[in-house]
Amino acid sequence: MMMRSLLSVASLAVLGACEGESNATGPGAGTPEPAINQVVSFGPLNASSTDTLVFFSFASGTLVPRTADWDLAFRRYEVRLNSPAVGGATSKNVLGFALDNNKTTSDAQVLAFTPAATLADFDGVRVAQIPADDQFQTDRLTENKQGYLNLSGIPTANPANYWKLRLANGTFAVFRATRIKFTQTFAVDTLYLESRLQTGSTLGAVQTLAIAPANGVRQISLATNAVVTGAGCNWDLEFNPAANQLSLVPNVACNAGSYPGPTSPAFANATIASDAPQFATFLSTLVGPIPNSVLDKSAPFRYNLQGNDRLHAAFNTYLVKSGTRVYKLQVTDYYSNTGVAGFPTIRYARIR
Structure with a gap:
């Protein structure tokens, strides 16, 4: 999907x-x-x-x-x-x-x-x-937990899709997945994300994060560009690598939310993340x-x-x-x- x-x-x-x-x-x-x-x-x-x-x-x-x-x-x-x-x-x-x-x-x-x-x-x-x-x-915005993937055959990341994200600390960023790597047994080896944090009304430089789930759910802080041990509002996205999930979800308990980025400007040329009409409490798509x-x-x-x-x-x-x-x-x-x-x-x- x-x-x-x-x-x-x-x-x-x-x-x-x-x-x-x-x-x-x-x-x-x-x-x-x-x-x-x-x-x-x-x-x-x-x-x-x-x-x-x-x-x-x-x-x-x-x-x-x-x-x-x-x-x-x-x-x-x-x-x-x-x-x-x-x-x-x-x-x-x-x-x-x-x-x-x-x-x-x-x-x-x-x-x-x-x-x-x-x-x-x-x-x-x-x-x-x-x-x-x-x-x-x-x-309306509807949920698509796997919206960062192409799901035809072996899943691949779809870097054309990106999101404006309200972070758990109340600031904003844009992010996308650029690559997903599997082991020979088709378990997730590494998911690669790119993000750009907004300071004031300006998006900053691209930061890259490699997430190695080792068969476990991982919490991700875009604010610090790190995989963290989830505690309260110290994380923004959660990645579930299970074969029947492959999901990314925002930290809803801390009011994190997403809005799909437009076709243009693309991720690299986006200028602001806080201007979304609304932020959904899930990885969203506009239909x-x-x-x-x-x-x-x-x-x-x-x-x-x-x-x-x-x-x-x-x-x-x-x-x-x-x-x-x-x-x-x-x-x-x-x-x-x-x-x-x-x-x-x-x-x-x-x-x-």
């Missing part, structure tokens, strides 16, 4: 090749408070940053500051909801539901899709298709009703269908519940009018 489905490093480099330093601005005035079932298109909007979300409000029909009343957040091919896991304690708990209307559609059919050709089907989604309230979910993966057939896009490293809109439809209002949403393109990546266009309509 991976913490999140990712493109390969090479693919991400291609998708990010056109990104620039332009401000996160939208295409201009939107359509505030459209009529029920009125389909509105907005974009291309500049979500080309690899590390900064931009925020959209259904009420104004435009991009708004993070501090405003927003519903959706965009970053390249990622679509997030205003939830505690993304917006923090002041979030409005926007909910979503994937209709999966094109989940089983062939790649050839996706390549043939256009906004015009799919409009009638989109327009046909009305109030009757709204599921029961308990079917809606929001973006939601709109998949953050171009490998998931329920996601807004499919990848590399013509061997040219491009994203193609799948025209999957999502229902988004903001307060008592329900909207239908599609992402219809990933590129600007001049072909620059990371400029999605959306269309939506309020259906309740």
